[in-house]
Amino acid sequence: MHHRLAFIGFGTVAVGLCEILLEKAEMLENLGLTYEVVAVSDMIKGAVYDEEGLDMTKLLEMASSGEDLGNYPTGIKGMDSLATITETNADTIIEVTYTDVKTGEPATTHVKAALNAGMNVVSTNKGPTVKHVAELTELAIQNDVQYGFEGVVLAGTPVLNLARYTLAGNNITGFKGIMNGTTNYILTRMEEGMSYEDALAKAQELGYAEADPTGDVEGWDALGKVVILSNVVLGKRISIEDVEREGITGISMEDIASAKASGERWKLIGCAEIEEDGTFSASVKPMRLPLSDPLAGVGEATNALTFETDELGPVTIVGPGAGKRETGFALLIDLLNMD
């Protein structure tokens, strides 16, 4: 499929995708994917639109050097997000603006506008999916376009595609996973004897954790992913209020040692289950896993997810949950899956 792409937001993830598109043009063409970038609109970096297409290498150079995209040699400058969605000849929108899980904005407005305008959307933005995934998926179907959001759960580790395509034919009745790399990194260090405070500082130093780590360590990030997976994979219609939540800040060195002595490991587990009588429950909380659980061996910032299936029993996928190229790649998965 040929795409005329418009980037709404041009930060790290967008750059990650652009790099892959440039470096792998030939491979992607063999996979049936060709493209041109016609527009970029970023609140800070500026905006440029050329219906004849933009030079992606030039765009990357400008973004990297901090030069305003308004200095691009051709095209129309300064169009905002909505104008870029509604007034360009793009047919596929890459929505990668900042994430606000509480309101879902401004990304939800962008996604809706694009779908209503008959454009495909691919996005790694958790905001719209946590808040409105069923509605937006329905809107895409009504407009005969596609809304891809593989990257909102485990970045490029293809959990949504695994559930939807590769495991098709199974009834998936639950899932359980390590969905936050920062907390898994901290727990891995604590198991080696480092204090929570030192492990957090180390995670911040490495760029895994933000200055205010609340979103990660109190389980909010994993919570959003549990909501998305429950709604997309288990077919529920829940919101964040429906999920029990507990972070890792209450785990002491004694808790870690006690688990270790029993051949177990603490992990921050997001999970949900539909029981045989239809009862649904979902939670994010620290759990002591036996070392025989495939999730127990997943250390560092790595993520993992186990789907409970009727034909195969538990099927687990382990892979990265963050990173520039890894998250950019998630957008590529969605582009490749469009038909």
Add this chain to the structure above:
Amino acid sequence: MHHRLAFIGFGTVAVGLCEILLEKAEMLENLGLTYEVVAVSDMIKGAVYDEEGLDMTKLLEMASSGEDLGNYPTGIKGMDSLATITETNADTIIEVTYTDVKTGEPATTHVKAALNAGMNVVSTNKGPTVKHVAELTELAIQNDVQYGFEGVVLAGTPVLNLARYTLAGNNITGFKGIMNGTTNYILTRMEEGMSYEDALAKAQELGYAEADPTGDVEGWDALGKVVILSNVVLGKRISIEDVEREGITGISMEDIASAKASGERWKLIGCAEIEEDGTFSASVKPMRLPLSDPLAGVGEATNALTFETDELGPVTIVGPGAGKRETGFALLIDLLNMD
């Protein structure tokens, strides 16, 4: 897609697929898969062909009770495999006869005949894929049909589809996995203190190991899978002679204890790698893995495979490697993937 199916072989795996097809008819129709069974030909259970279609429930009853399929109330009886492939109105062949990895026969003849006759083939038979996967894949392309063999590696755990579709866009440069459930079961028991002999006896009692366990414990089964994955996923053209092989029979209780004391675990690992200079190496041999390796936590008869990808780093999938429904499901994956 609508299939007119002919079963060549009607053993456990065929029955597993039939059960799924019957129980999940509605779900599968929603996924675009409809079917009728027009022929079954099994060396022991007999053969029946009815161009108007056969009653699958009746076929299952007959197979289960040991009644010869020649007693089926309608249709033509006694057609052998090749006649069933070439002289019926089937358009998709389910090849599930016995596996002979040394010669690849009779399955290779069946697969070739079907592809040459313009029929799709789905098969869990390792014989043809270990010996001739490149040739057969090419033959399918030439005849504009499809040859699916998801089940030859980890039964229904969808490793080939994961590599081909879900991870598309990556360069996969290597893999490493636990590809034999029997040996993994034995090693799990040995780690708990059981002797090799007792663990093997237990595996035989549970039906994991055959009376002559050589194929499993000496690494031949995993070896075949390494050959298939190398040729399909890494694009090589190797045969079993190109893979170093060592089984688990040389692992002593002292070896197990020594690994355990170092926080490691013995696993029978099949792996292959293309290095940056293009050098290729492949082996099946016992390895001591640190507990931080996702494969180390995979116990019992469970299988797992890690792909080394350029965009995502290592991506691991963990799931069953055998079983009636699990292997039958592999055939379903291939049927669902046809277009």
